[in-house]
Amino acid sequence: xxxxxDLYREIILDHxxxxxxRGELEVxxxxxxxxxxxLCGDEIQVYVEVRQGIISEVRLGGQGCSISQSSASMMSTxxxxxxxxxxxxxxxxxxxxxxxxxxxxxxxxxxGQTADRPGASGLGDLEALRGVVxxxxxxxxxxxxxxxxxxxxxxxxxx
Amino acid sequence: MNTLSLxxxxxxAEFPLLQRQVYDxxxxxxxxxxxxxKPQSVLDAMNQYYAEINANIHRGAYLIAEQATTAVxxxxxxxxxxxxxxxxxxxxxxxxATEAVNLVAHSWGxxxxxxxxxxxxxxxxxxxxxxxxxxxxxxQGVEIRWIPITNEGRLDLTDLDALLDGVRLLAVTAxxxxxxxMPPLRYLADAVHAVGAKILVDASQWSPHRPTDVAAWDADFxxxxxxxxxxxxxxxxxxxxxxxxxxxxxxxxxxxMIQNVTFDGFTPAEVPTRFEAGTQPLAEIxxxxxAITFLEGLGLEAIAAHERDLTAYALRTLTERLGxxxxxxxxxxxxxxxxxxxxxxxxxHPHDLSQVLDQHGVCVRAGHHCTKPLMKVLGxxxxxxxxxYLYNDEADVDALADALFAAGEFFAF
Numbered sequence: 001x002x003x004x005x006d007l008y009r010e011i012i013l014d015h016x017x018x019x020x021x022r023g024e025l026e027v028x029x030x031x032x033x034x035x036x037x038x039l040c041g042d043e044i045q046v047y048v049e050v051r052q053g054i055i056s057e058v059r060l061g062g063q064g065c066s067i068s069q070s071s072a073s074m075m076s077t078x079x080x081x082x083x084x085x086x087x088x089x090x091x092x093x094x095x096x097x098x099x100x101x102x103x104x105x106x107x108x109x110x111x112g113q114t115a116d117r118p119g120a121s122g123l124g125d126l127e128a129l130r131g132v133v134x135x136x137x138x139x140x141x142x143x144x145x146x147x148x149x150x151x152x153x154x155x156x157x158x159x
Numbered sequence: 160m161n162t163l164s165l166x167x168x169x170x171x172a173e174f175p176l177l178q179r180q181v182y183d184x185x186x187x188x189x190x191x192x193x194x195x196x197k198p199q200s201v202l203d204a205m206n207q208y209y210a211e212i213n214a215n216i217h218r219g220a221y222l223i224a225e226q227a228t229t230a231v232x233x234x235x236x237x238x239x240x241x242x243x244x245x246x247x248x249x250x251x252x253x254x255x256a257t258e259a260v261n262l263v264a265h266s267w268g269x270x271x272x273x274x275x276x277x278x279x280x281x282x283x284x285x286x287x288x289x290x291x292x293x294x295x296x297x298x299q300g301v302e303i304r305w306i307p308i309t310n311e312g313r314l315d316l317t318d319l320d321a322l323l324d325g326v327r328l329l330a331v332t333a334x335x336x337x338x339x340x341m342p343p344l345r346y347l348a349d350a351v352h353a354v355g356a357k358i359l360v361d362a363s364q365w366s367p368h369r370p371t372d373v374a375a376w377d378a379d380f381x382x383x384x385x386x387x388x389x390x391x392x393x394x395x396x397x398x399x400x401x402x403x404x405x406x407x408x409x410x411x412x413x414x415x416m417i418q419n420v421t422f423d424g425f426t427p428a429e430v431p432t433r434f435e436a437g438t439q440p441l442a443e444i445x446x447x448x449x450a451i452t453f454l455e456g457l458g459l460e461a462i463a464a465h466e467r468d469l470t471a472y473a474l475r476t477l478t479e480r481l482g483x484x485x486x487x488x489x490x491x492x493x494x495x496x497x498x499x500x501x502x503x504x505x506x507x508h509p510h511d512l513s514q515v516l517d518q519h520g521v522c523v524r525a526g527h528h529c530t531k532p533l534m535k536v537l538g539x540x541x542x543x544x545x546x547x548y549l550y551n552d553e554a555d556v557d558a559l560a561d562a563l564f565a566a567g568e569f570f571a572f
Contacts, residue, residue, distance in 0.1 A: 004518050004569070008511075013570075040510055041527035041540040063540060065510035066570075141510060 006131035007138070008066065015070035015125075020077050023059040025049055030057070031155050035148030037140055042068055046148040050156060055079050055087055060145070067129070067138050072145030074126050084153055091146055091153075093123055097130055098139050165457060165465040167552040173198040173453075174550055184520040187558045192336050192499050192546030193524050194386045195367060197450070201389060204449035205442040215438055217415065231441055234448035235431075241451050242381065242398050243372035249404065251397040251431040252439050256363045257287040259382035259397035260330070262434060263359055264291035266407040267380075268328070274300030277325040279356075281306040281314055281342065282536055283335040286529040288361045288382075292330060306331075308536060312338030312489040319350055326351065329358045333365035337528050337542065338489035339470075339499035341365070348377040357403070363387055367548070368466055368497055370459040373398055385443065390450035394443040397434070404430040411436040454549075462549045469547050470498040473556045477502075480560040484567065488537055498547030501528075504563055507570050509543040515569055516543075519562035 025032070025047035032047045042064035049057040058076040063069075075094075079087040132142045171177045174196045179186055188196060214224040216231050232247070239247040253259040272278070278292045282305055296303050304322060307315045312335065329351045334341045344360060351358045359380040362371055367388035373381050380403070384395035399407075409416055409427045413436035418426040427433045454462065471493045477485055477500070486503040490496045504512055509525035516523055524544045527534045534540060545559055 004515060007514065008569075039526060041531065041534060042510075043540070065508035067510070135514070138510070138514070 006134055009128040009131065011074075011125055011128045012066065012070040015073040016066040019060070019069055019073045021058050021060055021073065021080075023047075024061055025057060025059045030059075031152050031159070033148050033151035033155060034062075035144050035151065037064070037068065037144050039137075039140060040065070042141070042144060044068065044072060044145055044148050046072070046145060046152050048149070048152045048156070050084065053083050055082055055084065064144065065138075065141050067132060067141040068144045071126075071129055071142045074129070075145050075149060078124065078126060079149070084156055087149070088153060090123070090126075091150060094126055094129075094146055095143065097123065097126075098133060098143055164461050164468070165549060167465075167550060170457070170550050173200070175199060175202070177550060181520045182518060187519075187521045187555050187562075189545040189547065189551065189555060189559060190522045190524050191367070191387065191548035191551075192364060192528075192544060194392065195389050195548055196550065197391065197446075198389055198453050200453055201391065201446045201449045205391060205446040208442045208445045213441075216441060227441060230445050230448070231439070234444045234451075237448050237451050238396060239398075241371065241455070242366070242383075243374050244398050245374070246401065248429075248431055249398050249401050251399070251404070251434040252444055253382075253395045253397055253434075254393065254440070255386075255395035256361060256382040256384040257291075257395075259395055260288055260359070260361070261291045262397055262410040263380050263382075263399070264295045266410045266434075267357075267403065268292075268295045268301075269299065270406075270408060272299055272301050272327055275302065275325070276327045277302045277304050279304050279306065279322060279326045279329045279331075279351075281331045282308045282533055283312075283314065283332050283338065283340060283342070284330070284530070284532075285332065285336055285361065285363070286531070287363075288330050288332065288359075289532065305532075308338075308340075308533075311340075311491065312537075313340040313495075314342045316343075316346075319347075323350060323354050323356070326354060326356045328356055330361070331358065332361040332363075334362075334368070334497045334499070335489070335533075336364045336499060336546075337501045337530050337533055337537075337544065339497040339501075340490055341369075341495040341497060343495070344376045344378070352377065364497060364499070367454075369463045379403060385447040385450060388450055389453055390447040391440075391443040393440045394447055401430070404434075407434075409433050409436070413437045457549060465549060466498045466547055467493050469551060469553070469556065470496065470500075472553055473498070473500060473545075473547065473559075476553075476556055476560055477563070481563055481567075485563070488539075488542055498551075500545045500547070501542040502545065502563075503539065503542060505567060505570070507566060509541040511570065512543045512563070512566050515566035516559070516562045519558065519565060521545075521559055521562045523559070 030047045030049040043062040045061035047059040176196045212223045212226040214227045216228040236247040309315045348358045357379040360378045362383040366383045381398040386392040416436040488501040513525035
């Protein structure tokens with residue numbers, strides 16, 4: 001049975017208490033998208049600035065629960081310094097980790113190809129969010145920032 | 160000390176789900192505002208329908224079809240009695256309260272409202288009593304106007320006269336699913352009727368908890384749902400004044416709702432069949448009758464008294480135990496207030512709070528409760544909501560207080 005410690009890992013609480021990259025960026029030159037979780041009313045704004053093909057700055061606005069806030073905070077530190085393609089790679093790995101597999105719904109969830117090899121995904125601190133899949137209702141919290149980043153990257157491609 | 164007027168231990172024993180454990184502890188179910196649990200008698204009634212008289216109603220000239228028809232029509236009559244309606248034909252079965260509001264908005268609204276007419280809503284409304292009117296507004300050019308709320312989460316009726324200018328319909332909840340406030344319906348009905356308008360009451364959060372009397376309210380339409388009053392999901396009802404229903408066109412078209420169909424068109428059936436297209440949720444309608452029998456067996460006045468006492472106990476206990484760290488979004492007294500407790504505890508997000516409460520077996524709801532305009536006025540994105548019902552007792556409230564305290568420890572920064 002999944003317990004609270006599976007969900008609220010220390011590093012998650014740290015990012016919740018001390019969120020990284022809070023604030024806004026001027027649009028333009030930055031690009032912004034806004035995301036909503038219709039289940040709980042949480043909202044997030046993701047600002048991304050790209051210079052010479054590299055994500056130079058990310059800022060996060062809005063409010064949400066510890067899972068959505070910490071996931072977005074970790075996301076910001078994970079993608080700064082990466083190319084937009086590199087950011088998409090991280091996003092893909094993260095979403096794979098957040099996908100529920102049928103055999104995992106009994107509360108003993110594992111996910112993705114890397115479940116038995118912590119760290120193998122290259123997600124670093126984001127691995128701490130793996131426990132979220134044991135609480136399926138909270139997956140939308142964990143992915144809110146990422147889906148919003150996805151929108152920003154789509155906007156950047158159009159530009 | 161237990162001064163509550165219901166034997167809660169005996170009542171709990173009638174609810175199979177309340178016997179189960181979660182995380183190796185007894186379940187503490189405090190989410191009846193979302194849906195109530197069901198007593199064994201309701202489950203039995205639905206099973207019995209399927210096991211003994213399962214047949215489609217009307218037109219079947221065989222014994223079980225007649226028995227099924229009688230059972231469904233008995234349920235209609237029981238619901239009419241329960242609501243204080245004068246005739247059973249004023250009851251239209253729907254899928255839920257939401258569909259009942261949609262029925263009125265689509266049928267009465269599109270027939271009677273013109274560009275420039277005003278539909279008055281309260282800030283306390285559930286999305287179910289907002290969005291159908293916004294759809295109507297978009298299609299017909301109808302204006303939506305809002306009754307504001309006080310700091311205590313009650314309706315602020317100071318400027319009611321001005322708000323009523325041009326109003327053709329007031330759609331208002333009988334009990335808020337967030338603050339628990341119970342607006343003065345008769346006062347509102349009198350004010351609305353004085354300007355020649357109609358009043359629709361959303362009784363979804365009222366009828367499970369207090370005696371309902373549509374005549375005493377002098378309402379024109381009342382909507383409610385079975386699953387919040389110990390009945391099954393999948394069925395609700397519209398009560399409407401007979402003269403209004405008679406003048407309304409059908410909402411959904413299909414089988415059963417017609418008098419005649421030709422190659423050129425159709426003639427609608429009489430009320431209420433006109434509004435009941437297709438096969439109805441028969442087992443659920445019959446299960447609802449069993450729920451009504453269950454509630455009437457306990458007595459709605461006794462249920463109301465129990466909930467008033469328990470709500471007072473909860474307001475007192477939570478405030479004493481958690482002090483200024485706790486905010487309760489709603490009236491601080493139990494007068495005209497239901498047992499709905501929307502909480503904010505420290506700065507812990509409702510999702511996180513409810514997650515910790517869950518580990519203590521305490522089931523509460525976290526979110527905007529389908530009342531986003533109200534959340535905006537309250538200045539929050541979401542709340543944590545505990546809602547009390549007839550099977551809850553002081554121990555359940557104590558468990559909530561304990562679990563909130565534990566959550567505070569867990570998230571102590």
